Amino acid sequence: MSTEITAAIPGxxxxxxxxxxxxxxxxxxxxxxxxxxxxxxxxxxxxxVRAEAAGVLTAFHAEDSGMVGPGDVIATID
Structure with a gap:
């Protein structure tokens, strides 16, 4: 089961x-x-930005030095 790590704030x-x-x-x-x-x-x-669950980081969805908004998916953990 995958867990998505999302941005809490814009930036x-x-x-x-x-x-x-x-x-x-x-x-x-x-x-x-x-x-x-x-x-x-x-x-x-x-x-x-902290992981909410333990697992293996499978992907980053936000670019390094890229803009994110509240609720945007930053990474996925399996």
Whole structure:
């Protein structure tokens, strides 16, 4: 069963904590419930995007540095 991770707020989605850092997670990684998979930035405020369930990250649907809106699917976990 797949779980979709959605954006809670509008903003720019980033897969890395900083431009010179490694991504929080990659497709194929096993992740835990509550694990940070990215951040959404709006007006210099950063909100962590966390997995709601444990599993394997199968896809990112939001582009790194791309705009997301509330309810947009960011990633899928199986």
């Amino acid at each position: 720019i989605f980033y897969r890395r904590p900083a431009p010179d850092k490694a991504p929080f997670v990659e497709v194929g990684d096993t992740i835990e419930a509550g694990q940070t998979i990215g951040v959404v930035e709006i007006m210099k405020q950063f909100t962590e």
